[in-house]
Amino acid sequence: MLTVKGLNTEYPSQKGPPVKAAQDVTFEVPAGKFFTLLGPSGCGKTTTLRSIAGLERPVGGEIVVNGRTVYSSEKKIFIPPNQRNFGMVFQSYAIWPHMTVFANAAFPLEVRKTKMTKTEIREKVMRVLSAVALEQYADREATKLSGGQQQRLALARALVMEPELLLLDEPLSNLDAKLRDRMRFELKRIQRELGLTTIYVTHDQGEALALSHEIAVMNEGRIVQVGTPREIYEHPRTKFVADFIGTTNFIDGTVLGMDNASGRWNVRTPAGDMLVHAVQTLAPNMAVTVSIRPEDVEVFEEAAPAGSGLNLTSGMVDQKVFLGDFVDFQIKIGEFVLLSRAHPSMRTPIGDKIHVRMNPEKCVAIPDISSARSAA
Amino acid sequence: MASVENVSGNLQTGDQPVVKADPKWAIMGGVVSIVAWLALVPLVFLIYQSFRTPGTARKPAIWTLGNYLDAYSNSDTLVLFANSVEFAAGTAILALVVGTALAWMTERTNTPLKPLFYALSIIPLIIPGILFVVSWIFLASPKIGLINLALQNIFGTDKVYVDIYSMAGMIWVDGLHYAPIAFLLMTAAFRAMDPSLEESAMMSGASMWGIFRRITLKLAFPAVAASFLILFVRSIESFEVPALLGLPVGIQVFTSAIYDAIHSYPSNIGLAAAYAITLLVITMGGIYFQSRITAQGGKYSTVTGKGFRPRTIDLGRWKYLTAGIFVVYALMVVILPFLVLLWSSLQKFYSVPSMEALRNVSLAAYVTIINYPSVGTAVWNSFILSIGSATTVMVLTAIVCWIVLRTKIRGRFLLDQLASIPLVLPGLVMGLAIMVCYLTIGGGIYGTIWILFIAYVTRFLPYGMRYNTTSMVQLHKELEESAAMSGASWFTSFRRIVLPLLKPGLLAGWIYIVIVSVRELSSSILLYSPGTEVVSIVIWEMWQNGQYVELSAFGVMLIATLFVFVMTAQWIGKRFGVKET
Ligand SMILES: Nc1ncnc2c1ncn2[C@@H]1O[C@H](COP(=O)(O)OP(=O)(O)O)[C@@H](O)[C@H]1O
Ligand SMILES: [Mg+2]
Numbered sequence: 043m044l045t046v047k048g049l050n051t052e053y054p055s056q057k058g059p060p061v062k063a064a065q066d067v068t069f070e071v072p073a074g075k076f077f078t079l080l081g082p083s084g085c086g087k088t089t090t091l092r093s094i095a096g097l098e099r100p101v102g103g104e105i106v107v108n109g110r111t112v113y114s115s116e117k118k119i120f121i122p123p124n125q126r127n128f129g130m131v132f133q134s135y136a137i138w139p140h141m142t143v144f145a146n147a148a149f150p151l152e153v154r155k156t157k158m159t160k161t162e163i164r165e166k167v168m169r170v171l172s173a174v175a176l177e178q179y180a181d182r183e184a185t186k187l188s189g190g191q192q193q194r195l196a197l198a199r200a201l202v203m204e205p206e207l208l209l210l211d212e213p214l215s216n217l218d219a220k221l222r223d224r225m226r227f228e229l230k231r232i233q234r235e236l237g238l239t240t241i242y243v244t245h246d247q248g249e250a251l252a253l254s255h256e257i258a259v260m261n262e263g264r265i266v267q268v269g270t271p272r273e274i275y276e277h278p279r280t281k282f283v284a285d286f287i288g289t290t291n292f293i294d295g296t297v298l299g300m301d302n303a304s305g306r307w308n309v310r311t312p313a314g315d316m317l318v319h320a321v322q323t324l325a326p327n328m329a330v331t332v333s334i335r336p337e338d339v340e341v342f343e344e345a346a347p348a349g350s351g352l353n354l355t356s357g358m359v360d361q362k363v364f365l366g367d368f369v370d371f372q373i374k375i376g377e378f379v380l381l382s383r384a385h386p387s388m389r390t391p392i393g394d395k396i397h398v399r400m401n402p403e404k405c406v407a408i409p410d411i412s413s414a415r416s417a418a
Numbered sequence: 419m420a421s422v423e424n425v426s427g428n429l430q431t432g433d434q435p436v437v438k439a440d441p442k443w444a445i446m447g448g449v450v451s452i453v454a455w456l457a458l459v460p461l462v463f464l465i466y467q468s469f470r471t472p473g474t475a476r477k478p479a480i481w482t483l484g485n486y487l488d489a490y491s492n493s494d495t496l497v498l499f500a501n502s503v504e505f506a507a508g509t510a511i512l513a514l515v516v517g518t519a520l521a522w523m524t525e526r527t528n529t530p531l532k533p534l535f536y537a538l539s540i541i542p543l544i545i546p547g548i549l550f551v552v553s554w555i556f557l558a559s560p561k562i563g564l565i566n567l568a569l570q571n572i573f574g575t576d577k578v579y580v581d582i583y584s585m586a587g588m589i590w591v592d593g594l595h596y597a598p599i600a601f602l603l604m605t606a607a608f609r610a611m612d613p614s615l616e617e618s619a620m621m622s623g624a625s626m627w628g629i630f631r632r633i634t635l636k637l638a639f640p641a642v643a644a645s646f647l648i649l650f651v652r653s654i655e656s657f658e659v660p661a662l663l664g665l666p667v668g669i670q671v672f673t674s675a676i677y678d679a680i681h682s683y684p685s686n687i688g689l690a691a692a693y694a695i696t697l698l699v700i701t702m703g704g705i706y707f708q709s710r711i712t713a714q715g716g717k718y719s720t721v722t723g724k725g726f727r728p729r730t731i732d733l734g735r736w737k738y739l740t741a742g743i744f745v746v747y748a749l750m751v752v753i754l755p756f757l758v759l760l761w762s763s764l765q766k767f768y769s770v771p772s773m774e775a776l777r778n779v780s781l782a783a784y785v786t787i788i789n790y791p792s793v794g795t796a797v798w799n800s801f802i803l804s805i806g807s808a809t810t811v812m813v814l815t816a817i818v819c820w821i822v823l824r825t826k827i828r829g830r831f832l833l834d835q836l837a838s839i840p841l842v843l844p845g846l847v848m849g850l851a852i853m854v855c856y857l858t859i860g861g862g863i864y865g866t867i868w869i870l871f872i873a874y875v876t877r878f879l880p881y882g883m884r885y886n887t888t889s890m891v892q893l894h895k896e897l898e899e900s901a902a903m904s905g906a907s908w909f910t911s912f913r914r915i916v917l918p919l920l921k922p923g924l925l926a927g928w929i930y931i932v933i934v935s936v937r938e939l940s941s942s943i944l945l946y947s948p949g950t951e952v953v954s955i956v957i958w959e960m961w962q963n964g965q966y967v968e969l970s971a972f973g974v975m976l977i978a979t980l981f982v983f984v985m986t987a988q989w990i991g992k993r994f995g996v997k998e999t
Binding site: 127134140149 | 900
């Protein structure tokens with residue numbers, strides 16, 4: 043459905059070389075899927091989205107939607123945004139303040155080449171407004187809407203044109219936390235119901251994990267990993283991804299060798315030797331970082347129930363923080379401090395001994411960049 | 419495709435790129451050419467003229483440096499220069515002191531009558547400069563001035579207490595005239611100042627005076643310096659005051675010298691051009707330093723864009739003093755000048771107020787004015803010119819601003835500079851440049867109303883730029899981009915999104931340009947011909963003819979009309995939710 047190939051977009055800068063905001067961005071989105079560009083602020087998500095929209099003119103690459111090339115540096119094609127028929131929701135919503143709610147939503151139908159009658163427009167707009175629960179506000183001044191309503195109006199305006207592609211730039215970031223949670227569900231429901239191919243931009247990993255069929259994590263203008271939310275969360279390919287998607291423990295280690303019993307690699311770390319899950323090929327003596335999420339570090343007051351092929355160790359409670367839904371323990375294993383997220387019923391006092399169990403499936407070994415290169 | 423503008427490029431799909439003729443490029447190209455013509459061509463002709471001898475039927479014009487030699491070998495030029503600087507600096511200081519005091523009182527103290535004062539601050543704008551000067555002649559001339567007569571009556575002498583025909587008088591009148599501008603500039607400066615900077619000084623234990631001296635003044639310094647330069651430039655460009663108050667007693671400044679050179683016989687346009695270029699250099703210097711200071715002022719970063727409502731200082735009993743200052747200011751700038759005009763308009767012959775004169779009150783002068791031959795034409799001309807030039811300027815500059823702020827066309831900042839060039843041209847110099855230009859290239863424009871139209875549009879381009887820039891920078895780019903994403907063409911999005919959203923700013927700018935067009939004298943005076951007089955010219959002619967009573971009646975009617983216009987415009991603005999910018 044959408045294919046982006048080798049996309050490069052630059053901004054001229056006052057002095058010095060141009061800012062390379064998107065570099066070699068390549069990905070593919072099947073029809074009807076919800077695809078998210080995720081990354082820290084300034085990594086080039088908006089630039090990528092705006093290049094797809096046609097609001098920025100890339101310097102290289104190709105963008106094809108439904109077999110129609112909308113941009114190609116090679117074939118010298120650039121279709122202006124107003125002829126692409128993509129719906130877009132801007133971060134500021136860009137609701138036109140001099141128009142009513144209805145007029146905002148009707149605008150795309152009024153300006154299109156194929157003219158529609160007034161009644162057709164009315165019918166379509168009202169259908170879309172009721173889909174976002176705004177039908178009773180149709181005649182209201184657009185500026186009189188609350189933040190959440192404006193956001194839904196922006197969505198309605200993008201939907202009414204029956205776009206080939208829906209582009210969303212951090213649409214939830216201007217809402218307060220409660221509303222954000224509600225709109226997240228709304229957005230997901232509408233997207234799934236309409237089956238619209240959607241490109242979503244956010245810096246919030248929770249949002250990305252909750253909404254997407256697939257996520258592309260970006261850093262410094264490049265895509266570093268593409269995968270389903272589960273793949274990205276459980277099996278990050280780089281330290282950056284592991285760190286960006288939620289809190290994690292990083293344990294530096296060295297590969298000892300293959301453990302014949304379990305068929306897993308064994309890694310020597312300051313927290314003891316452990317069996318790990320490897321996303322990339324490892325080799326003995328390779329320097330790796332083991333990433334494990336705090337909630338995957340199980341803790342027990344008594345010796346943990348043994349299980350074959352599980353990593354077992356023990357340490358001392360160094361600090362703990364009660365956070366309501368859970369309690370965070372900092373556990374000292376030798377000199378190493380491991381973070382564990384446990385059920386609030388765990389009450390082990392500071393200074394006491396505590397037992398730790400980690401499933402090797404959740405201990406992801408990420409080769410350090412330099413040694414990964416030499417091993418390859 | 420020379421452009422790197424990318425909001426809507428113009429390549430089509432297909433095997434071969436097809437260039438589609440977008441009307442947008444034609445519109446933008448046209449606008450840029452018009453602005454370039456208006457801003458540059460007359461200037462070139464002015465410079466050219468300053469190096470030419472006067473051409474006559476027997477002796478064609480040739481290249482010469484004589485105009486500059488005449489202008490600079492003359493010891494009078496030194497006097498001219500000293501006079502101009504003295505007059506402009508004095509005026510700027512007086513206006514700045516008055517304006518700053520008023521701005522501080524309205525913005526930072528609990529002085530009573532503040533709302534009234536805000537309402538009053540628009541009025542000076544609608545009193546044309548020439549009427550203001552005339553009314554002060556009625557008030558303070560040595561022979562007929564009411565102030566002298568009143569004092570002489572009280573003390574039983576015939577001593578002349580105040581003489582408006584002097585350098586001090588000139589500074590007094592022009593300083594008062596520019597005080598409202600200083601007030602507006604300094605109000606903006608006070609509003610842009612983050613009060614928490616002063617408050618934290620207070621928390622550090624600084625005294626009131628210490629805060630004022632070490633924080634407020636330091637922070638306000640860029641604004642004060644920039645305002646001084648703006649006022650200096652404005653005063654050195656002043657024409658009405660030097661012409662009416664200075665020329666009769668031989669105090670010449672550059673503007674009156676230019677006027678004199680043109681109106682002497684035989685008229686010496688080359689010399690006028692040489693003076694004009696000198697004046698231009700001074701104003702350019704002033705504007706240049708002003709923009710430098712303003713740009714550097716950014717480092718104080720007191721402007722955060724938030725609307726502060728600072729705590730006001732409780733003046734205690736002193737607030738009656740400050741309220742008194744308001745009243746005195748209002749008397750000097752609005753009430754006395756208007757009343758004296760009103761009084762003289764109700765007389766058959768100009769006479770000072772007395773019981774006897776009161777019995778002679780009549781509306782005869784108003785009847786005369788209504789039947790006066792050139793008044794009807796002048797009113798019509800002014801009406802057409804002000805509406806026409808205000809509309810033209812606002813539309814032209816809306817497009818120019820859009821190009822400057824929204825496209826990535828190379829050299830777009832030059833366009834901004836280009837449209838601001840007229841700012842450095844004093845009205846009289848602009849008039850001279852346009853006169854020389856269209857006399858030289860012909861085309862039948864000189865002598866028609868079109869030459870006034872061209873002059874007004876050129877002169878007021880920078881104002882249009884200012885109003886449009888202010889509103890367009892507030893217009894979020896995404897509002898237009900979402901129109902493009904909705905499938906709207908550039909033209910549709912400009913018409914249906916950009917223009918309506920700019921409407922408050924456009925309207926405010928339009929009203930302002932209408933008013934300044936009606937007041938315009940210094941360019942018109944070199945460009946009008948019989949049949950193309952405007953209202954300020956009629957007033958000027960009446961003054962020259964000594965028709966004081968008729969002049970007053972016409973002045974009163976003009977002020978009343980402008981007042982009704984401004985009030986209506988504001989009322990309409992409020993009804994349609996248009997906010998003052
Ligand atoms: N209009 C612009 N001009 C110059 N640089 C820009 C512009 N927009 C973005 N950038 C730069 O490009 C990089 C990527 O920006 P952006 O795509 O907005 O990031 P994100 O949306 O991921 O926060 C940043 O370094 C940013 O400073
Ligand atoms: Mg962004």
